[in-house]
Amino acid sequence: MNQDIVIKDVSAFAKINQFLFMPLYDWAGKYRSGNFYKGNTAFLDCNRFDYAEEDINHVLTMQKEKDELIAEDYAQLMDLLNYMHPFREENGRSTRLFLQCYAANHNQCIEKSYPLSNHDLIQALTDANVHEIARLIKVEKI
Structure with a gap:
């Protein structure tokens, strides 16, 4: 396994x-300092990011104990990362790569059909419906 992609905690996010957006944005990799809304969706208050990091790191720690992760495990992380929404832009792409790297750490991959833009996935994330998010992603062994 390539040690450069090991996801130990949320700092990898x-x-x-x-890494992805430094050439485009001078704020790439830095958490937003203001609050953020998209349509009717309000994301986590920027003053509470430390709590979100704690929650995500707790989930990562708990999942370490499992022999094999299932779609619900990845969906839970996707939901937490989406609600945190720490960057001004490109949260979705960063989440996808974070989850793919995390899956690779478990000798798995999230199937290529994981939608880049999908109304059902966006709605499931808006509703924080982990069961529906899990239904929309497929995990494969590598």
Whole structure:
């Protein structure tokens, strides 16, 4: 396994955002300092990011104990990362890469059909419906 992609904690999320978007945005990899809304969706208050990091790191720690992760495990992380929504832009792409790297750490991959833009997935994330998010992603062994 390539040690460069090991996801140990949520700090990798910011590193991924920075790696992907540093050429485009000077704020790449840095958490937003204001609050953010998209349509009718309000994301986590920026003053509470430390609590979100704690929750995500707790889930990552608990999942370490499992022999094999299932779609619901990835869906739970996707839901938490989406609600945190720490970056001004490109949260979705950063989440996808974070989850793919995390899956690779478990000798798995999230099937290529994981939608880049999908109304059903967006609605499931808006509703924080982990069961529906899990239904929309497929996990494969590598």
